[in-house]
Amino acid sequence: AQSVTQPDIHITVSEGASLExxxxxxxxxxxxxxxxxxxPGQGLQLLLKYFSGDTLVQGxxxxxxxxxxxxxxxxxxxxxxxWSDAAEYFCAGLTGANNLFFGTGTRLTVIP
Amino acid sequence: xSGVTQTPKHLITATGQRVTxxxxxxxxxxxxxxxxxxxxxxxxxxxxYYNGEERAKGNILERFSAQQFPDLHSELNLSSLELGDSALxxxxxxxxxxxxxTQYFGPGTRLTVL
Numbered sequence: 496a497q498s499v500t501q502p503d504i505h506i507t508v509s510e511g512a513s514l515e516x517x518x519x520x521x522x523x524x525x526x527x528x529x530x531x532x533x534x535p536g537q538g539l540q541l542l543l544k545y546f547s548g549d550t551l552v553q554g555x556x557x558x559x560x561x562x563x564x565x566x567x568x569x570x571x572x573x574x575x576x577x578w579s580d581a582a583e584y585f586c587a588g589l590t591g592a593n594n595l596f597f598g599t600g601t602r603l604t605v606i607p
Numbered sequence: 608x609s610g611v612t613q614t615p616k617h618l619i620t621a622t623g624q625r626v627t628x629x630x631x632x633x634x635x636x637x638x639x640x641x642x643x644x645x646x647x648x649x650x651x652x653x654x655x656y657y658n659g660e661e662r663a664k665g666n667i668l669e670r671f672s673a674q675q676f677p678d679l680h681s682e683l684n685l686s687s688l689e690l691g692d693s694a695l696x697x698x699x700x701x702x703x704x705x706x707x708x709t710q711y712f713g714p715g716t717r718l719t720v721l
Contacts, residue, residue: 527706538609538697538712546707585650592663593706594640597650 497522499569499586501598508576509606516571516601518586527589528569530560533600534582542584545569556580581605610634611700611713619719625686628716632679632700638662639681640701640710641673645694656681657704688720 500519508514520526527546531539543554550562560571569586586598610633620626632639641653643666652665656675667673670688675681685692695715701708 531712536714538611538714539699540609540712541709544709589706590652590663592655593704593708594652594655594663594665595642595710596652599649 497526497588497590497596499528499588499596499598501584501586501601503601504599505602505604507604507606510578511575514571514573514576514580514603516584516586516603518569518571518598519567520569520586520588521567522588526562526569528560528562529587529589529595530554530558530569530571531585531587531597532556532582533585539585542571576603576605578605578607609711609713611698611711613696613698613713613716615716616714617717617719619721620688621721622688622690624688624720625684626688626718628683628685628696628698628718630681630683630698630700630713632681632698633711636700636702636711637679638701638704638708639675639679640699641667641681641683642697642699642712643694644697644715645691647691648694650697653683662704685718690720693718693720 498521529544530542587595612631637658644650653667655663673683699710699712
């Protein structure tokens with residue numbers, strides 16, 4: 496069955512430090528993968544998506560993700576974290592019926 | 608602001624009751640999706656409508672139903688509510704049914720069942 500796994504429930508980083516959030520996928524075919532962010536009390540906002548082609552995907556707010564087929568990973572990165580990046584981050588895939596299935600999320604805390 | 612609106616923002620009700628959640632998609636979007644976010648189940652897909660027709664079903668309970676109206680707004684009806692139905696319910700919309708269509712999420716309706 497298709498699935499995405501986020502192994503880290505909670506990550507704490509210092510403001511200005513680099514960030515990497517992990518996502519592993521299990522997919523039969525070419526995966527469609529996404530990263531969404533959920534700020535406290537807000538809905539989900541799409542950061543970036545991967546369908547095919549270039550394995551390094553640029554997103555909004557300075558985020559990027561790299562698709563690595565050999566490692567079944569789609570990790571989210573940011574070179575320098577801002578306090579406003581504190582939120583919950585969800586990796587997601589797409590079913591054949593074009594519905595999203597989500598990982599369990601990683602909560603990011605940013606300390607000054 | 609995603610352009611997707613959901614009402615009400617919060618809903619508190621009792622077990623056994625029935626509630627209706629409303630969603631207005633972004634202007635021009637024909638697809639509407641409903642998702643549930645709970646502590647137990649995480650974020651999971653419930654049901655999708657496209658231009659008034661049901662297109663896909665996920666982990667939606669029989670006590671739950673939805674519809675999409677001619678003006679494209681959608682309603683999610685939850686009946687015989689149980690404590691475990693307490694969750695955040697999100698609506699999302701997209702232009703069509705292509706996998707490359709971005710799904711835009713509303714702010715959600717927080718349902719509390721007492």
